[in-house]
Amino acid sequence: MKSASTTLRSVDELCDRALVTRERISELSEVAARYAVAITPAVADLIDPSDPLDPIARQFVPDARELQQSPQDRHDPIGDDAFSPVEGVVHRYPDRVLLKVVNACAVYCRFCFRREMVGPGRGGLSPAALAAALDYIRAHPQIWEVILSGGDPLVLSARRLKDVVASLAAIGHVKVIRVHTRMPAVAPERISASLVRALRAREKATFVVLHVNHPRELTKKVRAACARLIDAGIPMLSQSVLLRGVNDDVETLGVLMRSLVECRVKPYYLHHADLAPGTAHLRTTIAEGQAMMRALRGHYSGLCQPAYVLDIPDGHGKSPIGPNYLSEDRTAVEDFQGRQHEYPPRT
Numbered sequence: 539m540k541s542a543s544t545t546l547r548s549v550d551e552l553c554d555r556a557l558v559t560r561e562r563i564s565e566l567s568e569v570a571a572r573y574a575v576a577i578t579p580a581v582a583d584l585i586d587p588s589d590p591l592d593p594i595a596r597q598f599v600p601d602a603r604e605l606q607q608s609p610q611d612r613h614d615p616i617g618d619d620a621f622s623p624v625e626g627v628v629h630r631y632p633d634r635v636l637l638k639v640v641n642a643c644a645v646y647c648r649f650c651f652r653r654e655m656v657g658p659g660r661g662g663l664s665p666a667a668l669a670a671a672l673d674y675i676r677a678h679p680q681i682w683e684v685i686l687s688g689g690d691p692l693v694l695s696a697r698r699l700k701d702v703v704a705s706l707a708a709i710g711h712v713k714v715i716r717v718h719t720r721m722p723a724v725a726p727e728r729i730s731a732s733l734v735r736a737l738r739a740r741e742k743a744t745f746v747v748l749h750v751n752h753p754r755e756l757t758k759k760v761r762a763a764c765a766r767l768i769d770a771g772i773p774m775l776s777q778s779v780l781l782r783g784v785n786d787d788v789e790t791l792g793v794l795m796r797s798l799v800e801c802r803v804k805p806y807y808l809h810h811a812d813l814a815p816g817t818a819h820l821r822t823t824i825a826e827g828q829a830m831m832r833a834l835r836g837h838y839s840g841l842c843q844p845a846y847v848l849d850i851p852d853g854h855g856k857s858p859i860g861p862n863y864l865s866e867d868r869t870a871v872e873d874f875q876g877r878q879h880e881y882p883p884r885t
């Protein structure tokens with residue numbers, strides 16, 4: 539069995555670690571040839587190979603169903619390409635841009651919405667492309683917030699990250715730098731003192747948004763990694779994707795949200811799964827998602843409530859998708875137990 543000290547990057551390595559059976563190697567190699575595979579030691583340790591329904595395996599171990607395309611699947615599900623004025627920048631909303639600094643990740647999620655764009659060896663922005671992206675941000679004073687994304691920006695070395703953060707912080711109108719990452723959950727040892735220092739910028743706010751989908755991902759080491767960021771003055775939020783067989787039941791979702799709040803990480807987004815190719819088996823319906831949000835609101839603290847959002851295909855942006863508690867004619871409001879109340883009440 540392969541040691542747990544290195545990232546597993548091929549189906550053969552997954553087989554050596556007993557995460558897939560020998561009979562599945564051939565079909566899963568076809569999946570791996572199409573969509574990248576990487577499972578870090580921290581994630582491999584969380585998978586129970588004896589459980590065919592393991593929710594961690596479902597997120598990271600390739601599945602033959604990924605080769606099936608549904609008619610709804612889209613190569614660029616959230617429409618980044620249409621809003622990219624220069625390489626690496628997505629400028630969809632007036633006051634913020636995405637800066638995609640790198641196209642690699644520490645793990646490759648089976649449901650990834652950018653799965654056609656990310657992978658090992660895909661590289662990141664060249665120095666010239668990064669300079670052009672920074673020039674674009676400098677030239678647009680309405681850009682108040684820059685969201686570092688990818689790939690996972692925290693695959694960059696602390697030194698490179700520091701340079702990017704410092705360059706952004708030097709732009710007067712950029713006040714907030716937001717980093718979207720899976721790294722604290724999948725490789726918590728990467729959240730070193732130097733990496734934490736690299737993320738901080740004088741007189742600018744840095745937020746880290748942790749991508750995590752199941753409460754079992756929040757191990758002691760992961761919680762400690764989050765604490766290192768938060769104790770250094772970096773507020774944390776979370777984003778999760780609603781995934782069939784991973785977190786599509788209220789109890790799992792509720793425990794996940796509570797665990798995050800206990801770690802001082804505020805639940806921010808629950809994404810409806812995007813129409814990424816080969817991911818139909820992981821998607822729920824919107825009605826199921828709304829029912830879960832309704833149950834979450836009924837049973838868990840307000841601190842545990844993320845916004846349930848959908849990225850509208852073709853780049854039309856993110857919208858909250860309910861549930862809605864106000865009646866269509868705006869004369870009644872539903873309470874957390876599903877009872878209707880006239881508003882304003884007739885005295």
Ligand code: SF4
Binds near residue numbers: 642646688690720
């Ligand atoms: S870490 Fe994010 S960008 Fe990378 S594979 Fe997972 S979902 Fe995609």
